[in-house]
Amino acid sequence: MQPEDGTPVVVPHLAESLVSVKVVKWLKSPGDEVKEYEVLCEMETDKVNVEMPSPLEGTLVRILVPEGETAPVGSSMCLIREEKASSEPAQKATAKLQSNEQAAHRARYSPAVLHLAKLHGVDLTQVKGTALGGRISRKDVFAYVRNRDDPKPAAADASVSRHSKLPADAQADGQTHTVPLSSLRQTIARRMSESASSIPHAWMTIEADVSRLVDLRERWKVRFASKEGVRLTITPFVIKAVINAIKDYPILNSSWDSGGIMMKKDIHLSVAVGTEESVVAPVIRHADRKTIAGLAMELDGLVQRTKAGRLTLSDLQDGTFTFNNTGVFGSVLSFPIINPPQAAILTFESVVRKPVVVGQDMVAIRSIANVCLSLDHRILDGMVCGRFLQRVKHYLEQYEPDTPIY
Amino acid sequence: MTYLEAIRTAMSEEMQRDDNVFVLGEDIGKGGVMNATKGMRDRFGEWRVLDTPLTESAIVGVAIGAAMGGMRPIAEIQFADFIYPATNQIISEAAKIRYRSNNDWYCPVVIRAPYGATGGGGLYHSQCPESVFFGTPGLKIVAPSSAYDAKGLLKASIRDNDPVLYFEHKKCYLYVSDEVPDEDYTVPIGKAAVKREGGDITVIAYGMAVHHALKAADELEKEDISVHVLDLRTLQPLDQPAILEAAAKTGKIMIFHEDNKTGGVGAEAAAILAEQLLYELDAPVIRFCPPDIPAVGMSPTLEKFFLPTADRVKEAMRRLAEL
Numbered sequence: 001m002q003p004e005d006g007t008p009v010v011v012p013h014l015a016e017s018l019v020s021v022k023v024v025k026w027l028k029s030p031g032d033e034v035k036e037y038e039v040l041c042e043m044e045t046d047k048v049n050v051e052m053p054s055p056l057e058g059t060l061v062r063i064l065v066p067e068g069e070t071a072p073v074g075s076s077m078c079l080i081r082e083e084k085a086s087s088e089p090a091q092k093a094t095a096k097l098q099s100n101e102q103a104a105h106r107a108r109y110s111p112a113v114l115h116l117a118k119l120h121g122v123d124l125t126q127v128k129g130t131a132l133g134g135r136i137s138r139k140d141v142f143a144y145v146r147n148r149d150d151p152k153p154a155a156a157d158a159s160v161s162r163h164s165k166l167p168a169d170a171q172a173d174g175q176t177h178t179v180p181l182s183s184l185r186q187t188i189a190r191r192m193s194e195s196a197s198s199i200p201h202a203w204m205t206i207e208a209d210v211s212r213l214v215d216l217r218e219r220w221k222v223r224f225a226s227k228e229g230v231r232l233t234i235t236p237f238v239i240k241a242v243i244n245a246i247k248d249y250p251i252l253n254s255s256w257d258s259g260g261i262m263m264k265k266d267i268h269l270s271v272a273v274g275t276e277e278s279v280v281a282p283v284i285r286h287a288d289r290k291t292i293a294g295l296a297m298e299l300d301g302l303v304q305r306t307k308a309g310r311l312t313l314s315d316l317q318d319g320t321f322t323f324n325n326t327g328v329f330g331s332v333l334s335f336p337i338i339n340p341p342q343a344a345i346l347t348f349e350s351v352v353r354k355p356v357v358v359g360q361d362m363v364a365i366r367s368i369a370n371v372c373l374s375l376d377h378r379i380l381d382g383m384v385c386g387r388f389l390q391r392v393k394h395y396l397e398q399y400e401p402d403t404p405i406y
Numbered sequence: 407m408t409y410l411e412a413i414r415t416a417m418s419e420e421m422q423r424d425d426n427v428f429v430l431g432e433d434i435g436k437g438g439v440m441n442a443t444k445g446m447r448d449r450f451g452e453w454r455v456l457d458t459p460l461t462e463s464a465i466v467g468v469a470i471g472a473a474m475g476g477m478r479p480i481a482e483i484q485f486a487d488f489i490y491p492a493t494n495q496i497i498s499e500a501a502k503i504r505y506r507s508n509n510d511w512y513c514p515v516v517i518r519a520p521y522g523a524t525g526g527g528g529l530y531h532s533q534c535p536e537s538v539f540f541g542t543p544g545l546k547i548v549a550p551s552s553a554y555d556a557k558g559l560l561k562a563s564i565r566d567n568d569p570v571l572y573f574e575h576k577k578c579y580l581y582v583s584d585e586v587p588d589e590d591y592t593v594p595i596g597k598a599a600v601k602r603e604g605g606d607i608t609v610i611a612y613g614m615a616v617h618h619a620l621k622a623a624d625e626l627e628k629e630d631i632s633v634h635v636l637d638l639r640t641l642q643p644l645d646q647p648a649i650l651e652a653a654a655k656t657g658k659i660m661i662f663h664e665d666n667k668t669g670g671v672g673a674e675a676a677a678i679l680a681e682q683l684l685y686e687l688d689a690p691v692i693r694f695c696p697p698d699i700p701a702v703g704m705s706p707t708l709e710k711f712f713l714p715t716a717d718r719v720k721e722a723m724r725r726l727a728e729l
Binding site for chain 2: 111112114115135
């Protein structure tokens, strides 16, 4: 081993579907001392931004993936020289073996792949591997050659690749310019196109009188903020009502599967949180086990972490139903797109004060809100969804001034 | 027509066509334990449907002598599990006569051996002894999987001037039934057949394994995994061009048979691929075969563990597709 060499730090396999990460910012420079678990750099993935902790202690020797560049999972991102290396030879050997093995796996091409790459003049570093562990298979090379020779974008990625490759002459007159796609934007584009094109969507809307809910929240607002340090919005009240209705109609908490409808026992609620550039749906796990106060505090944490770009991958996984409070944008009616592989998505629209008929023949000014549902029509029909929405309405309207929130 | 009827029809038609053709074996006069020769003694008489003592070495030995004397015998071994007493006759005599006599003599004998497990057969009614004979120069080995091939290959074997070991899978007898034309036809020895076209993985199989593979392929199609299935039909000589072509189609190859893994037909096929097709391979060549333990213990648990099924091969096929 050369003195300036070190142990390679490899791009971690953060989640099943992730094959590469983009290095956004290096927090350490060559020559810096690094402690184990100290953050080396910030990375952006298709799903979320994460920090890369150092797997070992030593001196950062060299950065192999510059800022702004994307590296495949398993490739080396930097070299760290371990100070204590010589005193612990066995440990070093193991670490080196592991990292070498991983790196070797990535660049391990089958004879067929090498042969085809030569035949078609393919630079294999440009090919995306879809086989086990991100390996490039023979099919991947064929797909790459097909796309290269016939640059019609594949169906699922159509919108993404079109936008990222605007014709040059359209930009020449200065009338337009292209905003590069963040990987999050690409993911949203891909998932939404997939959902809209593969799931037969149907929509339903009902109106609920949330006057008493609004009153209840007003009663608690100040006390809750001073006691818990968290702003109490109406969202957790609505979420509680939705969760209760899902418990009455568990088919809403399911997924379409080739073998049948997959019913899910746990209710993990994805809550859409918008930022300036995008929207993500972090998950409140076991939402059915939480009180209104508990939901409020968890939601606050997720929103804070979303805005700070500090969501972890586990924050985004395993959602079984999505809730979106579109009312905060002033919307009164939405046709949301289902967050696959879920069966439905529900939006809560603006609370509007308006005159309505109450009782037999009186008109009163009440707080009214629309609740919209998009459903996967393969799984769900109008009947069950109508009943489900009636339950949501029922729970929204049954709040009383003394309904406990803890 | 069932696979069993196809075999019986082929023998009857050949006996009708050629007076030199006759059948011999244990209990075959009353139809044999498998009913393969049912009704044939009434039709052709006891000298052409000849009952023998329970002595496999004699059955094959007599057949070899008759063949060298100008007859075309079809020797039936009751169960392939009982073929071993005749192994010396098959390997050391029948297979070597042409070479040993410098092409003066030849030995047009067919040895029919019902092989494979049907379930509940235990150690001595379930074996797959192909690999014992596989690789013996001078011997041809066929193992059809469909009724069409069973009839066509048996006719081709009877008309062939060299010894042919005809492995008929017992599970196929009544389980497999397909279109068999009335006209006289043969299926050439040494030619494999593509039973299903596909692009993701290639499964090379023979006998009952072909049916398991086809069933698994049907199910995998729903998961967008497209499977190419090659039925070897003849084990010796192996149809190398067909194996190479089918394998090159996908680069991911599984060889699937009911015989034990070590030293089986799959081992030879894998070696052919390694020798001749390295630059087309996209994944390690997989052999999906029962473990190296004696065939099918009497206990249903052991049988279930040992025998390949469509479900189990499907899992292995999916893993290969994802590799």
